[in-house]
Amino acid sequence: MSFKNTLNSAHSKWMDAEGPEADIVLSSRVRVARNLAGIPFPHLLDAQKSEDVIHAVRLALVNKEEPELLGGLEISGLGELSPLDRQLLVDKHLISPDLLKNFQSKAVVLREDEVVSIMVNEEDHLRIQCLLPGLQLKEAWDIINRVDDDLEKTLDYAFSEKLGYLTSCPTNVGTGMRASVMLHLPGLKITKHLGGVLGTIVKLGMTVRGLYGEGTEAVGDLFQVSNQITLGQSEEEIINNLESITRQILTQEHAARNALYNDRREVIEDRIYRAYGALRYARVLTSEEAMRLFSDLRLGLELKMISAVPARVLNELMVKIRPAFLIKSAGRELSGYQRDVLRADLVRKEFEGLPC
Amino acid sequence: MSFKNTLNSAHSKWMDAEGPEADIVLSSRVRVARNLAGIPFPHLLDAQKSEDVIHAVRLALVNKEEPELLGGLEISGLGELSPLDRQLLVDKHLISPDLLKNFQSKAVVLREDEVVSIMVNEEDHLRIQCLLPGLQLKEAWDIINRVDDDLEKTLDYAFSEKLGYLTSCPTNVGTGMRASVMLHLPGLKITKHLGGVLGTIVKLGMTVRGLYGEGTEAVGDLFQVSNQITLGQSEEEIINNLESITRQILTQEHAARNALYNDRREVIEDRIYRAYGALRYARVLTSEEAMRLFSDLRLGLELKMISAVPARVLNELMVKIRPAFLIKSAGRELSGYQRDVLRADLVRKEFEGLPC
Numbered sequence: 001m002s003f004k005n006t007l008n009s010a011h012s013k014w015m016d017a018e019g020p021e022a023d024i025v026l027s028s029r030v031r032v033a034r035n036l037a038g039i040p041f042p043h044l045l046d047a048q049k050s051e052d053v054i055h056a057v058r059l060a061l062v063n064k065e066e067p068e069l070l071g072g073l074e075i076s077g078l079g080e081l082s083p084l085d086r087q088l089l090v091d092k093h094l095i096s097p098d099l100l101k102n103f104q105s106k107a108v109v110l111r112e113d114e115v116v117s118i119m120v121n122e123e124d125h126l127r128i129q130c131l132l133p134g135l136q137l138k139e140a141w142d143i144i145n146r147v148d149d150d151l152e153k154t155l156d157y158a159f160s161e162k163l164g165y166l167t168s169c170p171t172n173v174g175t176g177m178r179a180s181v182m183l184h185l186p187g188l189k190i191t192k193h194l195g196g197v198l199g200t201i202v203k204l205g206m207t208v209r210g211l212y213g214e215g216t217e218a219v220g221d222l223f224q225v226s227n228q229i230t231l232g233q234s235e236e237e238i239i240n241n242l243e244s245i246t247r248q249i250l251t252q253e254h255a256a257r258n259a260l261y262n263d264r265r266e267v268i269e270d271r272i273y274r275a276y277g278a279l280r281y282a283r284v285l286t287s288e289e290a291m292r293l294f295s296d297l298r299l300g301l302e303l304k305m306i307s308a309v310p311a312r313v314l315n316e317l318m319v320k321i322r323p324a325f326l327i328k329s330a331g332r333e334l335s336g337y338q339r340d341v342l343r344a345d346l347v348r349k350e351f352e353g354l355p356c
Numbered sequence: 357m358s359f360k361n362t363l364n365s366a367h368s369k370w371m372d373a374e375g376p377e378a379d380i381v382l383s384s385r386v387r388v389a390r391n392l393a394g395i396p397f398p399h400l401l402d403a404q405k406s407e408d409v410i411h412a413v414r415l416a417l418v419n420k421e422e423p424e425l426l427g428g429l430e431i432s433g434l435g436e437l438s439p440l441d442r443q444l445l446v447d448k449h450l451i452s453p454d455l456l457k458n459f460q461s462k463a464v465v466l467r468e469d470e471v472v473s474i475m476v477n478e479e480d481h482l483r484i485q486c487l488l489p490g491l492q493l494k495e496a497w498d499i500i501n502r503v504d505d506d507l508e509k510t511l512d513y514a515f516s517e518k519l520g521y522l523t524s525c526p527t528n529v530g531t532g533m534r535a536s537v538m539l540h541l542p543g544l545k546i547t548k549h550l551g552g553v554l555g556t557i558v559k560l561g562m563t564v565r566g567l568y569g570e571g572t573e574a575v576g577d578l579f580q581v582s583n584q585i586t587l588g589q590s591e592e593e594i595i596n597n598l599e600s601i602t603r604q605i606l607t608q609e610h611a612a613r614n615a616l617y618n619d620r621r622e623v624i625e626d627r628i629y630r631a632y633g634a635l636r637y638a639r640v641l642t643s644e645e646a647m648r649l650f651s652d653l654r655l656g657l658e659l660k661m662i663s664a665v666p667a668r669v670l671n672e673l674m675v676k677i678r679p680a681f682l683i684k685s686a687g688r689e690l691s692g693y694q695r696d697v698l699r700a701d702l703v704r705k706e707f708e709g710l711p712c
Contacts, residue, residue, distance in 0.1 A: 266697050270639035277633025283626035341622050 003076050003110065007085045010325055012092050012114040012131070015315030019134015023302040024250050026182040026222065026315065027093075030140040030239070031129040032148060033167045033176035035158040041168040042105075042121045050105035053125050057109065057118070060154035072112040075120075078103035087324035093131060095119050116147055123168045124176075126151070135246060137179055137239045145235075164231070174231030179242050183249060186221040186299040187256030190268075197252055198223070204245055205229055220291035220298075220318070225249070261303055272300030276308065280351045284337075285344040290321050308354045320346060359432050359466065363441045366681055368448050368470040368487070371671030375490015379658040380606050382538040382578065382671065383449075386496040386595070387485040388504060389523045389532035391514040397524040398461075398477045406461035409481050413474070416510035417465065428468040431476075434459035443680035449487060451475050472503055479524045480532075482507070491602060493535055493595045501591075520587070530587030535598050539605060542577040542655040543612030546624075553608055554579070560601055561585055576647035576654075576674070581605070617659055628656030632664065636707045640693075641700035646677050664710045676702055 006012075014027040035041060036053060045053070054077065061073050078086055078099065086103060089095045094117045095108050109118035119127040128147055130140040158166040165176035172178070188194040198208050209224045225246065227238050260268045275296035279285075294314050300306035301314075319325055321343045327334055330342055370383040391397060392409060401409070410433065417429050434442055434455065442459060445451045450473045451464050465474035475483040484503055486496040514522040521532035528534070544550040554564050565580045581602065583594050616624045631652035635641075650670050656662035657670075675681060677699045683690050686698055 266639045270700070273637035273639055274634055277637035278630055281629035281633035283622045283629055344626070 003074055003081075005112070006092075006094075006110060006114060007081070007088055010088075010092070010316045010319040012094070012319075014093070014115070014131045014133045015312050015319075016133045017311035017315055019132060019136050021135040021250060022133060022311065024184055024253050025135040025246065026184060027131055027133055028136045028140050028179075028181050029093075029129060029131045030137060030144050030177065030179045031127050032144055033124040033165065033172045033178075034126040034128065034148070034151075034155075035166055035168070036125050037156045037158045039125065042123065042125060043168065045105065045121070047105060050121050054107045054120050056155060057107065057120050057126065057151075060151045061109065073109050073116065073118075074112075075107055075109045078106040078108060084324045084328045087322075088319075088328065091319045091322040091324055094129075096122060096127075098122055116143060118147075124172070126155075135181065135243070137181070137243050137246075141179070141235060141239050171228075172230050175233070175235050175238060177230055177235050177238055178226055179239055180224050180226035181242065181246050183223050183225060183246070183253070184221055184295065184298055184302070185223055185249070185253050186295050187253045187260060189221050191256045191259060193252065193256060197249060201225060201245060201249070206242070206245060219288060220295040222291075222295070257299070257303055268299070268303070269305055271296050272303075272305050276300070276306060276351075279347050281348070282344045284340045285321075285347060286340055287321050287323075287343065290343060290347065291318070294318060309351065313350060317347060317350060320350075359430055359437075361468070362448075362450075362466060362470060363437070363444055366444075366448070366672045366675040368450070368675075370449070370471070370487045370489045371668050371675075372489045373667035373671055375488060375492050377491040377606060378489060378667065380540055380609050381491040381602065382540060383487055383489055384492045384496050384535075384537050385449075385485060385487045386493060386500050386533065386535045387483050388500055389480040389521065389528045389534075390482040390484065390504070390507075390511075391522055391524070392481050393512045393514045395481065398479065398481060399524065401461065401477070403461060406477050410463045410476050412511060413463065413465065413476050413482065413507075416507045429465050429472065429474075430468075431463055431465045434462045434464060440680045440684045443678075444675075444684065447675045447678040447680055450485075452478060452483075454478055472499060474503075480528070482511075491537065491599070493537065493599050493602075497535070497591060497595050527584075528586050531589070531591050531594060533586055533591050533594055534582055535595055536580050536582035537598065537602050539579050539581060539602070539609075540577055540651065540654055540658070541579055541605070541609050542651050543609045543616060545577050547612045547615060549608065549612055553605060557581060557601060557605070562598070562601060575644060576651040578647075578651070613655070613659060624655070624659070625661055627652050628659075628661050632656070632662060632707075635703050637704070638700045640696045641677075641703060642696055643677050643679075643699065646699060646703065647674070650674060665707065669706060673703060673706060676706075 019025070036056060039049065039053060042050070058075050061075060086100055089108060090097050090100065092114065094110065094114055096119065099106050099108065099119050099122045105121055107120040109120065111117070115130060115132060117129045128144055130143045132140050160166055164174040167173050167176050185194060188197055201208055205228050207226050207228050210219060210222070225242070227242055275293040279293050279297065294317065297306065297309055298311060298314055301309070301311055323339055326339050326342050326346070334342060375381070392412060395405065395409060398406070414431050417431060442456055445464060446453050446456065448470065450466065450470055452475065455462050455464065455475050455478045461477055463476040465476065467473070471486060471488060473485045484500055486499045488496050516522055520530040523529050523532050541550060544553055557564055561584050563582050563584045566575060566578070581598070583598055631649040635649050635653065650673065653662065653665055654667060654670055657665070657667055679695055682695050682698050682702070690698060
């Protein structure tokens with residue numbers, strides 16, 4: 001049963017670190033916003049109407065045409081999950097923090113490998129997401145497109161010939177699409193070029209956010225870059241535009257890393273190996289520090305200065321060190337200090353089997 | 357040939373960490389100041405007269421009565437040694453930094469195991485030193501006493517029935533003796549009791565200094581405690597007094613360590629293991645940081661929280677990480693940055709063979 005697997009493991013397909021450009025692009029995400037015709041947007045729904053939307057989605061999943069896409073999809077009401085399990089879905093980037101508000105009227109759909117997830121009754125009736133490792137925006141869009149088409153055979157979407165897909169918030173009207181990449185940019189950060197590069201991205205109509213989306217701060221030198229505009233561009237144009245901007249950032253990040261490698265080799269090696277030493281031996285570890293150390297270690301992998309810890313282990317650890325997973329694995333409430341101790345234990349155990 | 361051994365190795369007998377109370381007392385040192393009758397004090401000597409003093413000491417070493425004490429003693433003019441080798445003798449605590457000034461008129465005598473050293477023409481004609489691991493003040497005084505007696509059979513010391521041994525600086529007149537212990541006090545430091553304890557020691561007529569004696573700052577939580585008064589007390593009284601004060605400090609440091617162990621176990625373990633990780637993996641390491649990390653690791657050994665690195669390795673490393681030894685082992689001049697890189701290399705190699 002896929003939900004049980006999801007909630008007992010910190011792993012998701014996007015963590016495999018095997019896609020193209022995986023040395024900088026952690027993951028690519030595409031999501032589309034869809035609403036059902038004739039039903040008010042979620043914030044105007046009472047309990048019964050919310051349940052109707054969930055029921056409609058449930059039915060659509062049964063009427064599957066492409067078994068390999070929809071077959072593995074399973075739906076669960078948010079209220080059926082424990083608070084920790086709900087938070088774990090956020091930590092794994094499968095749902096947004098917003099879906100946790102008034103969770104009784106909401107639901108989530110997951111494909112077994114967690115590549116596809118659908119939030120039901122978040123800001124829109126459906127938010128269909130595809131999350132893949134590396135730079136795979138086109139691949140993600142292709143999957144979304146087929147899931148969307150398949151669902152549309154059953155569901156009646158709110159659509160205007162003039163405006164496109166109608167959405168709860170006007171910034172999503174049109175394609176209803178948001179595409180994003182999660183980038184690891186320590187080279188630009190260390191060489192102090194990050195501000196300039198991110199400023200340029202924003203001028204090109206992109207939005208830059210931290211690891212957990214809107215309103216979150218960048219931790220571990222991880223930045224989410226996404227399109228701002230959904231109207232007046234086709235889906236393909238949005239994808240191509242974001243991919244082209246991403247490739248420009250990659251070029252600059254690579255240049256920064258090469259400069260570090262050539263000009264300050266020992267200083268960078270020192271930073272990377274100290275991060276390894278701290279993670280391997282710490283007994284008390286905050287999540288902020290862990291993320292900073294993961295970033296340094298990830299840079300070491302990317303520069304091929306260290307190979308002891310595979311990137312997929314780091315990706316999974318980013319979820320494992322979060323409070324929900326720690327509390328779940330402890331099986332009891334934990335104070336902040338107890339979490340810091342357990343976090344250090346967990347990371348240390350992960351590192352102990354590795355070559356030193 | 358003992359001088360060659362001394363100058364090619366960072367090891368000295370006092371580093372063996374095997375004496376009583378070695379978990380806090382790194383070493384015990386006793387030295388006496390002696391001057392030759394009828395010859396002006398060193399700062400008033402011309403080159404020829406300085407040479408006469410050195411010659412007299414050389415002769416006294418030949419007229420040995422106790423072969424096991426004086427037999428292994430060997431003399432060398434400071435000018436016969438390279439600048440690096442002279443500095444290495446300072447780093448190993450065998451001579452004072454002052455002996456390096458106007459070194460052409462000065463000499464040093466060493467016993468093969470470096471337990472006994474004699475500075476010739478420092479502030480006084482002779483400064484006879486005995487340096488032992490752990491709390492062994494009486495043992496050190498016993499050795500000094502016999503070496504002194506044996507030398508006095510040949511040498512005519514400046515002595516006054518009323519004042520005792522006459523010395524260049526009036527603060528040494530009388531016994532001419534200075535006894536000191538090198539203490540590792542991280543417990544008192546971390547629990548913020550150090551200021552109070554050291555203040556009390558000073559009120560009891562003791563002097564507190566850093567690792568390299570007068571005018572040096574305390575690094576690595578290492579403090580040298582020595583008697584201030586040389587006049588009006590017998591040698592035995594001085595030794596007993598310092599030993600008794602040292603034992604009071606030991607009680608307080610042990611109490612502080614127990615408190616840390618019981619109340620803040622993870623925090624202290626964290627500090628100790630992070631020090632281990634940093635030393636094991638750093639690529640750039642200043643000597644200040646290395647000393648701080650050694651101190652943390654030493655505390656870990658003393659609290660039996662870690663056993664990977666023996667104390668004698670740390671004691672030896674304290675000398676090996678100093679510029680003179682680094683430059684000597686590199687065989688060429690090194691910039692500060694190059695020394696930091698070489699220091700990290702050297703420490704890492706020392707740690708690589710250890711269990712991780």
